[in-house]
Amino acid sequence: MEVFIQTLVAGILIGGVYALIGLGMTLIMGVMRIINLAHGQLMMVAMYITFLLYEYLGLDPYYALLIAPPALFVLGVAIQKYLLNPLLEVDSIIPQNQILMTVGIGMVLTETMRFIFHSDYKSVKTSYSSATFMIGSICWNVPMVVAFGLAVLLTACLFLFLLKTDTGKSVRATAQNKDAALIMGINAEWITQLTYGLGAAMAAAGGTLLLPIYYLFPDVGAPFTLKAFIITVLGGMGSTVGAILGGLVLGVAESLGATYISMALKDAVGMVIFVLVLLFLPGGLKTLTKV
């Protein structure tokens, strides 16, 4: 029983960070109707920024939260403005050119980082990287608890933005009906840039939060693109509440898989859940949460 609860705790903690990363992709999916297959790679870039700040300036990874996500926001806005939106103007034989473009962007980011930093594994070893505390017989890993707490806080901020501000409402309006949004006076093109920037910034925050407990190499992005994709589908393709639940489900499933099946099959468990959802709950968790 203790092992089970311990596994559950670990799963929920990592799930909170997964949810943050997945929310970024979900937001982009909701507004632009494209799957951002460069999502994990954007996160990887943010991790390198955080790593550099730590390595050369001695900046604690949590302070990098003030730098890496804003930097990725700017990069995201630029990607949407100069690489993705222009594709809408071009007639093409494949309607989903933008998705292919994100694949290309992901590759370029990965290879650029490999060129600069080589394929060596890097990590940020802080004083608290392996710190733990006990509540009863359950062991809590300090950086994971901090990561979870900050992920929840950032998610709450995102929801406040989407629900309470005119700009946030404009993002939701553009996702629901782009022509009507234009008639209302919403600059839909700027909203797409803002959304991609926000999505990239959330992936960046997730990466920065993971760095004290994770290792870093140029290919670290791809599995996270996959995780974010699973979360987006689990949540119901564009549902933000669904994505949060999706992140937690994925985290717990991986954690249970690692404990009870095999550490090596951790990622496979996520894929099995993905297939099961597609088969038995094709609308995703959105069909249960209704939002």
Add this chain to the structure above:
Amino acid sequence: MLRVEHVDAGYGDVQVLWDVSFNVAEKEFVVLVGANGAGKSTIMRTISSLVPLGGGQIWFEDRRLDLVKPYKIVEHGIAHVPEARQLFPDMSVLENLELGSLTPQAKARRKETLEWVFELFPRLKERRKQMAGTMSGGEQQMCAIARGLMSRPKLIMFDEPSLGLSPLLTQDIFRLALQIHGQGITILMVEQNVKQTLAICDRAYVLENGRVILEGKGVELLENQQVKQAFLGI
């Protein structure tokens, strides 16, 4: 106030409008009538810059409207109540109305405008927390009109407001349009409901296959032989 001059427009290779010209004077109630596919909605979409012009010009109060970006149209004082409502279905009625008042001028008067709109549509006040997509067709049409009014427009364009509504509700909507007109707002309406709209408007244009074929006072057009044969089945 609004002048549409020799406009050609279409979608890709398909031309829908051919040399369309008409005008709307301040405080007028003008209707464009025509059968399905006559190009009525396309005219509205060209005025809102959602469909680019192939030729011609659109003027609004001495400004070239066809050079304005779609999201800037509302700033000029034009509200578009689109065909089939086009509400934001997963947002509340209140949020839909708030999104109707995003321009700085409209935003400054949002509270006051909300009260005015709720007075016109008491039903919407009751339902302000409800998701727009879950309301009935008539209520959704009211919400779409109210959303248009939230921008405090000089000109409001209604695209087929009677679409999918019962005859009784259609009458309600037309009565509301008259009421809005009575408050000094210029109206341009597109309708298939020829008989009723010709009876209430100041002037009307008849469209056929993307061309303007007739124009005149609403009541006069009702007596027109061509109109009678084509639309009224007399």
